[in-house]
Amino acid sequence: MATQRGRNGKGIGKGIGKGIGKANPAEDEAVYQAILHALLEGKLKAGVKLAEPPLADIFGVSRERIRKVLHRLGAERRLEMIPNRGARVPRPTLDDVRRVYEAHRVLEAGVLTQLVRHVDDALIEKLTAHLAEERAAATRGDRAASVRLSGAFHVHLVEALGNAELTRFLADLLSRSSVMVSVYEPATDSICAVDEHGAIVEALRARDVARAIAVSREHFLHVESRLHLDDDPAPVSEDLTSVFATVKPKRRKR
Amino acid sequence: MATQRGRNGKGIGKGIGKGIGKANPAEDEAVYQAILHALLEGKLKAGVKLAEPPLADIFGVSRERIRKVLHRLGAERRLEMIPNRGARVPRPTLDDVRRVYEAHRVLEAGVLTQLVRHVDDALIEKLTAHLAEERAAATRGDRAASVRLSGAFHVHLVEALGNAELTRFLADLLSRSSVMVSVYEPATDSICAVDEHGAIVEALRARDVARAIAVSREHFLHVESRLHLDDDPAPVSEDLTSVFATVKPKRRKR
């Protein structure tokens, strides 16, 4: 009912419309990125239903296109797919959040253990520079940058190992926790205190594994302790149009 | 319900019987499991092309069904999907394999660090019992069981933490390495020496983190050292029918 497109019969006058059965992989990717971005940005609140027809209308693509993207996001566990009932933004429990933080904590312990074997001046320098960035963002009160840089610190640590599998796993955890903060937002100033990050770098510089792990562990426990259950079920604005207001649809219904 | 029935407008009514457009989620799952199983079992060799038409024929389902499963396996990075060129069993390089083993090693270091805090008699007992199983399999020369139990040991370790995220990540790594052994198979007797597993349990019992990690690390390095590049490109039998010989198709072409 939405983007009804003249699909000319068999062979008659097919010449005109450039794209009839055209393959456009970039379009899939654009829709995927748009939804994923809205998800990571926290614009799509937990529990929101993502129905196919409205999304197809918003993005100006066929429903099958949307369907494929939705299922892909479901396979990545970024959306909750229920048979015959569509896709929803997952509503993580407090235990889910704790589990993600714990996984990050355990992973980082392993990363630090391995990292002290390969730490060199260049790495320390890079991390120190990053700390300076974090401090700058904190002092100027740039909360968005603080949150971003705070996550980036841990990414730098795992990236220093140069192992794509580990990097991917961490990215997965971070992206999941970023969605969660929209539900259980700490609401305090900086998520990760810069000082705690600095202590990790210090321990690394000293090649002190035990201290690095201890500091990292305390750091995570500190963050976890700040989580609080916002027991407000929230009305969740079901208005998808406003969420994807930035997208430029090729054609909208109206 | 079934207000309308006549569906075969032009298509020759070949599929008369019962379900025409029925929803059967179990069927998707069956196909998915069958292909995944063949993949993990090593029956599907690296580099093999998984074309849709033959698979649809083998499993007796529509091509769309196959297509969906293939894309799902691609999203899970178990198959390599190339636009317009279909799905192939990935052909991991030696570096890929090393990366997976390293990731497992790093992860286990973190797991052990966390585990010594929660280790109790029940866990030690469970692991000891597992070691007995491994020894039994080794002494009676049951290679298949040895390989399986060897992987299970590490699963037990991470499961002891009770963190689904970590368990999933390990399962992911293990499943990937299991595919890889078909290319770079150690070909020696037991993949993981039981003694090395026993040493890990011993260190856990003593609550000695450093030793546990050191032993685990040596263990993995030992396994990694056995990897060898089988530079034989292998003719890879492209015969999918024999691979899925066990499946009972509802209808086969010829």
Place this chain on the structure above:
DNA sequence: CGCGCGAAAAATGTGCACATTTTTTGGAGG
């Protein structure tokens, strides 16, 4: 014998027309 190079064949990608749910709606009855 190898090497293009076009045409045929096969395989992948996509919109659409339905079937099959699920959800909403609108009363009748308590």
Place this chain on the structure above:
DNA sequence: CCTCCAAAAAATGTGCACATTTTTCGCGCG
């Protein structure tokens, strides 16, 4: 006012007919 229930409406699931590649094949030329 609330509950229950059947019918309508909406949303999801699936096969199919193509369009669009990609791959294979055949054949003439150097």
